[in-house]
Amino acid sequence: TRYVADRITQVGRSATVALLDEVNRLKAQGISVVNLSGGEPDFTTPPHIIEAAEAALRSGATHYTPSRGLPALREAISVKLRDCNGVHADPERGIIVTPSAKHALYITLATVLDAGDEVLVPTPSWVSYAPMVQLFGARAVSVPLQPEDDFTLTADRLEDKVTGRTRAILINTPNNPTGRLLTPAEAAAVARVAVEHDLVLITDEIYEQIRYVDRPHLSLASRPGCEERTVTINGFSKGYAMTGWRLGYAAGPAAVIGEMIKVQEHTVGCAASFTQLAGLAALTGPQACVQQMVAAYDRRREALLNAVRRLPGVTCADPEGAFYLFPNITGSANPTSDGFAGWLLEATGVVVTPGHAFGLGGEGHVRLSFAASDAVITDTLARLERL
Ligand code: PLP
Numbered sequence: 001t002r003y004v005a006d007r008i009t010q011v012g013r014s015a016t017v018a019l020l021d022e023v024n025r026l027k028a029q030g031i032s033v034v035n036l037s038g039g040e041p042d043f044t045t046p047p048h049i050i051e052a053a054e055a056a057l058r059s060g061a062t063h064y065t066p067s068r069g070l071p072a073l074r075e076a077i078s079v080k081l082r083d084c085n086g087v088h089a090d091p092e093r094g095i096i097v098t099p100s101a102k103h104a105l106y107i108t109l110a111t112v113l114d115a116g117d118e119v120l121v122p123t124p125s126w127v128s129y130a131p132m133v134q135l136f137g138a139r140a141v142s143v144p145l146q147p148e149d150d151f152t153l154t155a156d157r158l159e160d161k162v163t164g165r166t167r168a169i170l171i172n173t174p175n176n177p178t179g180r181l182l183t184p185a186e187a188a189a190v191a192r193v194a195v196e197h198d199l200v201l202i203t204d205e206i207y208e209q210i211r212y213v214d215r216p217h218l219s220l221a222s223r224p225g226c227e228e229r230t231v232t233i234n235g236f237s238k239g240y241a242m243t244g245w246r247l248g249y250a251a252g253p254a255a256v257i258g259e260m261i262k263v264q265e266h267t268v269g270c271a272a273s274f275t276q277l278a279g280l281a282a283l284t285g286p287q288a289c290v291q292q293m294v295a296a297y298d299r300r301r302e303a304l305l306n307a308v309r310r311l312p313g314v315t316c317a318d319p320e321g322a323f324y325l326f327p328n329i330t331g332s333a334n335p336t337s338d339g340f341a342g343w344l345l346e347a348t349g350v351v352v353t354p355g356h357a358f359g360l361g362g363e364g365h366v367r368l369s370f371a372a373s374d375a376v377i378t379d380t381l382a383r384l385e386r387l
Helices: 015-028 047-058 071-085 101-112 129-134 155-159 184-196 254-266 273-284 288-309 337-348 374-386
Strands: 095-098 118-123 139-144 166-172 200-204 230-235 248-251 366-369
Touching: 047 273, 071 095, 071 248, 071 273, 095 101, 095 254, 101 129, 101 200, 101 230, 101 248, 101 254, 118 129, 118 155, 129 139, 129 166, 139 155, 155 184, 166 184, 184 200, 248 254, 288 374, 337 366, 337 374
Parallel strands: 118 139, 118 166, 166 200, 200 230
Antiparallel strands: 095 248, 230 248
């Protein structure tokens, strides 16, 4: 229709949302399905965070806040970045609180990209990166990684895709969907290419706290040469089970954050006031709740890994972080990701996401989320066992 801009009609719908429609259609037909396609913690938000929001509402935190976010929360984010990530971010000028990590990414791209610019995105990647880049008339250029070498990112692979229009590199660690953590060698490679071509680095670290191996989370902004060119995106959805609250943040050079504030000011204005105070409680309160949730994900991960590895022709790497398995199904009787997902749904009612949804390099895999409840995981294990 001529009422819709080309820029928008060219953007595809989210494959994971489309899958949800299919699940609801099957459910309406009375077919019993278990859905492992989502990416949402099943836990409710820890009580002390909910109490902080209640108290905030009762004490009058019902107004606009500064566009950058409440000073106390920016201060807490700055301390967290310094102590946990080795990242220096000025709470006055280098941090912006946003209604979700997704929105932090949105205003980052809105600020960094001109129409026609290119952003390098190692794939497989989260489903929203490429469409979000497209919303600004820019282009996400896939840097396809290979399952044969564990989806390792190298300087050569990045260099291969750099052109005169390349503006930024978008990194996600821990990674959705592969579950990998960025290694020091990969971080050094990214930093080298970014410095050499004077590119912006955007790093989505939303799964930071959800790790299963004894290796530190690596924040790109802490690497040599990166601080002045890196926008770090993070939020509260995954680690604190706060998806519905919509709260995130971006930290980076004052010159970039200062311009991002304009986008926020003229669109949403600010993140919700009482939500920000809940976020403050999350960052400054006890962290044992996070570790308990991670321990539960780890148990579910083990159980699901064992079951998936027993499927004929299926291999699966140990995810190091986030809450997804990304098995390789090319050796199975249904070697395409659509074929495998369709067969699994038919045979067991288990819903998984076909790997092609995550871009080049994703085909030949499916993604299973183990953020589902214990009951759903137990049900899945029983169905896979029967299979
Ligand atoms: N980044 C990645 C890689 C994700 O997987 C998700 C959620 O699925 C988000 C960002 C969104 O986080 P938020 O809920 O803060 O918008």
